Amino acid sequence: MRDQTVGEVAARRHLEARLLEVFARWGYREVATPTLEYLDTLVHGAGPGIGDRLMKLVDSGGEVLTLRPEMTVPLARFAATRLLPAGPQPWRLAYIAGVFRGQDRGSGRLREFTQAGIELIGDGGLHADAEVIALAAECMHAAQVSGAVISVGHAGYLRGILATLPETVAEPARDLLYRRAFADLSGLLPAGRALDALRMLPTLRGPDSLQRARPLATTAESRHALDALAAVLDAVSAYGQPVRIDVDLGLIRDFEYYSGTVFEAHGPRASMPLLGGGRYDGLLARFGHRAPATGFAIGLEPVLEAAATPGHARKTAALRYAPDAYRKAVRVAARLRDAGMAVVVLPEGVEAGESACTIAVTARELVVWFEDRQTPTTVDDVVDAVQAVLEASG
Amino acid sequence: MNSLSIAIPTGRLLEDATALLRQMGLPMDRFDEDRRLLVALPGSVRVLKAKPTDLLTYVEQGAADIGITGRDMVLEQRRDVYELLDLGFGVCRAVLAFPEERASELWQPGRALRIATKYPRLTMRYFEQQARTVEVIVLYGSVELAPLVGLADGIVDLVMTGQTLKENHLREVAEIAQSSARLVVNRGSLSRSARVAEFVADLEAYLARQERGVHA
Numbered sequence: 194m195r196d197q198t199v200g201e202v203a204a205r206r207h208l209e210a211r212l213l214e215v216f217a218r219w220g221y222r223e224v225a226t227p228t229l230e231y232l233d234t235l236v237h238g239a240g241p242g243i244g245d246r247l248m249k250l251v252d253s254g255g256e257v258l259t260l261r262p263e264m265t266v267p268l269a270r271f272a273a274t275r276l277l278p279a280g281p282q283p284w285r286l287a288y289i290a291g292v293f294r295g296q297d298r299g300s301g302r303l304r305e306f307t308q309a310g311i312e313l314i315g316d317g318g319l320h321a322d323a324e325v326i327a328l329a330a331e332c333m334h335a336a337q338v339s340g341a342v343i344s345v346g347h348a349g350y351l352r353g354i355l356a357t358l359p360e361t362v363a364e365p366a367r368d369l370l371y372r373r374a375f376a377d378l379s380g381l382l383p384a385g386r387a388l389d390a391l392r393m394l395p396t397l398r399g400p401d402s403l404q405r406a407r408p409l410a411t412t413a414e415s416r417h418a419l420d421a422l423a424a425v426l427d428a429v430s431a432y433g434q435p436v437r438i439d440v441d442l443g444l445i446r447d448f449e450y451y452s453g454t455v456f457e458a459h460g461p462r463a464s465m466p467l468l469g470g471g472r473y474d475g476l477l478a479r480f481g482h483r484a485p486a487t488g489f490a491i492g493l494e495p496v497l498e499a500a501a502t503p504g505h506a507r508k509t510a511a512l513r514y515a516p517d518a519y520r521k522a523v524r525v526a527a528r529l530r531d532a533g534m535a536v537v538v539l540p541e542g543v544e545a546g547e548s549a550c551t552i553a554v555t556a557r558e559l560v561v562w563f564e565d566r567q568t569p570t571t572v573d574d575v576v577d578a579v580q581a582v583l584e585a586s587g
Numbered sequence: 588m589n590s591l592s593i594a595i596p597t598g599r600l601l602e603d604a605t606a607l608l609r610q611m612g613l614p615m616d617r618f619d620e621d622r623r624l625l626v627a628l629p630g631s632v633r634v635l636k637a638k639p640t641d642l643l644t645y646v647e648q649g650a651a652d653i654g655i656t657g658r659d660m661v662l663e664q665r666r667d668v669y670e671l672l673d674l675g676f677g678v679c680r681a682v683l684a685f686p687e688e689r690a691s692e693l694w695q696p697g698r699a700l701r702i703a704t705k706y707p708r709l710t711m712r713y714f715e716q717q718a719r720t721v722e723v724i725v726l727y728g729s730v731e732l733a734p735l736v737g738l739a740d741g742i743v744d745l746v747m748t749g750q751t752l753k754e755n756h757l758r759e760v761a762e763i764a765q766s767s768a769r770l771v772v773n774r775g776s777l778s779r780s781a782r783v784a785e786f787v788a789d790l791e792a793y794l795a796r797q798e799r800g801v802h803a
Contacts, residue, residue, distance in 0.1 A: 342778060342779055344778050372665070372670070373667075373668065373669045373670060373774075374661065374670040375669065375670060375671050375672075376658075376670045376671055376672050376673045376769050376770070377658075377670070377673075379673070380673075395669060395671055395777060395787070396784065396787075396788065398777075398778070398784070439778075441778060443777075457778070459774075459775040459778045459779050460775075461779065462649065464647065464648055464649030464773050464774060464775045464776075465667075465774075465775070466774070466775070
């Protein structure tokens with residue numbers, strides 16, 4: 194939990210505006226869902242494992258509510274129950290929302306953070322996967338993150354390998370992989386092709402990794418995943434690439450609802466992903482309406498840290514009035530505000546706080562002060578005079 | 588060139604961890620014996636010494652790309668890092684133990700127990716799996732003392748030989764986890780740094796050669 198200063202909020206709002214503009218230009222329209230969701234809804238969508246990571250509360254009727262930990266499940270619920278039954282597909286949805294996780298205190302991880310993201314619901318084609326990855330790249334570009342890399346993998350590759358194992362070990366193996374505990378696999382699985390393939394996962398990254406993965410893909414599902422991934426990357430390349438895009442077959446996302454292409458972006462320094470997403474074709478059916486879907490969420494806090502683009506809080510002019518000039522001062526302030534400037538009005542002798550310039554108003558005079566310079570002006574010209582000073586103060 | 592930072596833990600794993608890095612060609616000098624916390628080595632490599640309980644924080648947050656830590660810490664802290672290799676040293680077990688003369692009486696189903704440990708989450712998870720009730724008392728050292736003075740009924744702690752348990756008249760009733768030293772890697776480092784991937788591959792190849800050597 195942390196407070197945000199004027200400058201931090203300005204930088205965040207600036208980033209939000211840029212991202213919403215990019216989303217809008219690609220046809221994604223903003224929606225909103227409640228901050229609170231029923232625990233059952235989230236567990237139904239994201240699996241029981243999510244329960245440990247939630248902030249929970251109990252309402253007056255004894256229902257367990259949670260602060261939403263992400264937006265994909267709430268939007269899947271929304272789309273499956275409200276949008277898809279009513280209208281034609283596909284839906285292109287966008288959001289900016291505060292999300293909450295039950296992190297350990299002192300772990301250095303935030304419990305409340307902001308995500309901006311999109312979901313493309315009702316289109317199962319590879320062109321849709323490509324569109325979403327290209328849009329993610331465009332967002333990293335718009336956010337001015339230099340040196341970001343988007344890693345792309347496919348959940349079907351891993352699923353295909355696990356399918357060759359008896360269910361008694363496939364399930365614990367999946368748990369180990371979700372915890373990224375590769376070192377424990379050899380204690381669980383017998384020596385063989387499946388173990389070799391799983392142990393190789395973290396190394397299957399880079400341009401030649403699709404070729405290297407091919408001989409390890411012993412099932413149709415794994416081979417199909419590699420073909421699909423190659424096709425998606427080819428389609429993404431048509432967009433031109435404002436940021437680097439890499440294959441990473443070891444990419445395992447935190448939520449178990451992912452079914453196909455998955456991806457994450459990392460910056461040159463940040464340890465947490467800047468964004469993450471992928472295809473989740475089975476999720477909407479859990480809420481009663483079968484539909485393919487894909488999307489991603491950008492973490493605004495890590496992006497702001499990586500981008501370090503300063504936000505511009507608007508400069509404020511302090512308008513000080515003499516005892517006999519109150520009405521005149523209020524009139525002048527209204528003109529400046531109409532022209533889009535930020536003005537605070539206060540009597541002479543009262544502290545103004547942080548301000549870019551001072552305007553002194555008496556019954557007879559109107560003077561704009563900037564540092565030690567003074568510019569006499571009139572009520573009619575005050576807008577131009579203040580504008581000139583604010584621009585000069587850079 | 589990319590830099591590479593490696594965190595090694597103070598305490599029982601320090602000597603073996605330093606020796607392993609030396610085997611990997613890093614001029615570690617006398618780093619395990621002196622008091623420096625951070626050394627810069629040629630080739631933009633930094634090695635830092637961290638408390639065992641803090642090591643995963645350094646790696647998870649990206650202050651170190653790579654770390655060496657016990658599996659006990661990985662299981663206890665459940666941090667968001669890659670656990671890639673079993674390094675084979677620092678082998679030990681986390682066990683539940685009670686005072687010898689009362690062990691069978693205490694370890695009865697349905698009995699609520701007070702357990703002293705450095706591993707609260709590991710302990711709670713184990714008791715949950717066993718569907719038993721537990722009250723955990725977190726201590727930071729010499730856990731064996733707690734049952735001797737009535738602070739707790741029993742302990743969950745690491746044992747290597749069992750000697751400490753015996754000396755304090757404690758008897759193991761269950762094994763909770765097996766541990767050995769692990770190589771952990773920051774999530775982002777693995778994606779963005781070819782150097783990290785290279786180091787991991789070299790280390791894996793070295794470990795494979797060692798294993799073949801042992802079996803030969």
